Amino acid sequence: MEFALLNGEIIERSEAMIDVEDRGYQFGDGVYEVIRVYNGKMFTAAEHLNRFAKSAESIGISLAYTSTQLTGLLEKLVIKNNLVTGNIYMQVTRGIAPRNHVFPAGSVPPTLVAYTIRGVRPFDNLKTGVKTILTEDIRWLRCDIKSLNLLANILAKQKASEEGCFEAIQHRGQDVTEGSSSNIFIVKDGTVITHESNNLILKGITKDVILDLCIKNNIPVKERTVSLAELDEADEVFLSSTTAEVTPVIEISGQKVKTGVPGPITKKLQKLFEKEIEKQCGVLVDKDM
Missing domain, CATH: 3.20.10.10 (D-amino Acid Aminotransferase, subunit A, domain 2)
Structure with missing residues (x-):
């Protein structure tokens, strides 16, 4: 069984569903990051998460988690999935709102997703x-x-x-x-x-x-x-x-x-x-x- 991270919770990957009105799905309105894992440990995690936060900030998305919090969540995900060698894929979108090119009005929580991918070195x-x-x-x-x-x-x-x-x-x-x-x-x-x-x-x-x-x-x-x-x-x-x-x-x-x-x-x-x-x-x- 594989697990995924969805808005701060680690759940079964099959249950990690995204709404059809998520702006990432409809507009590509979000950013992503890929972190390599060797020996069950993330490589250059801080650098990747800093770039993730900078990319989000550049398009006006406020992350709900600090780099330290995200590190902890991703480490738990790696352990939960028994990942030894592979990747973590993560993305954040502007959230779920009726389709409109303009940013959604009011407070719309971003959608954060992460999951792991097994793989060997090339x-x-x-x-x-x-x-x-x-x-x-x-x-x-x-x-x-x-x-x-x-x-x-x-x-x-x-x-x-x-x-x-x-x-x-x-x-x-x-x-x-x-x-x-x-x-x-x-x-x-x-x-x-x-x-x-x-x-x-x-x-x-x-x-x-x-x-x-x-x-x-x-x-x-x-x-x-x-x-x-x-x-x-x-x-x-x-x-x-x-x-x-x-x-x-x-x-x-x-x-x-x-x-x-x-x-x-x-x-x-x-x-x-x-x-x-x-x-x-x-x-x-x-x-x-």
Whole structure:
């Protein structure tokens, strides 16, 4: 039996029903977060919950729970579901109200939902790398908000899937932004380069961990816009996300990245990232790097 969190209560997942007039269902009027779990412990939970609160605040939703309270509820949910490795998905919407584009009048409580997803680490992708495509970034201009409105991301991801690829690398004109569900990095002459965290990309939690690992381990790193030409000439390319960790990119739109195998700096960052997981969550039992 699986359990879910609904408005502060942990109940059987089959009973976690959402009203048809919930604004998340009708408008995508809400935000979400995904937290990785290793060894039954949440990885970078505080950072994810801080981003969750910031996203909610950015669209005028007041959370009914503090970060500490949410942490406690999510920890109980992980234990209740006996989750060892996997993800927590959580979202908050503006609540239930008659359909109207304008925010509902009066006091309408937000709807908070969370549930767990079992899953293993993506060992094959981590070892051999993934293929990607390029696609124009057609999203809105507040990509820093982790909004439920993901149609443009879905279309990009589907296009990649139909072409036998793992991810779509998005660009606005000649400027690379990010993947449909990941941040994108290049390595050139030993320097790691990735898009600055502004309104055009999501400020990735895994991205921030990687940047911190670079600084601590004397790996040159820069946050700036990367052009399509630089992407094409990169020595290494990799992507990051909560579930993908540090995944090498070996092909972009049919063209190999250098020799078409994961590069040395990407591999080094994978090892450092794994050590960071173990630092927070204990020694990994499903360790295959």
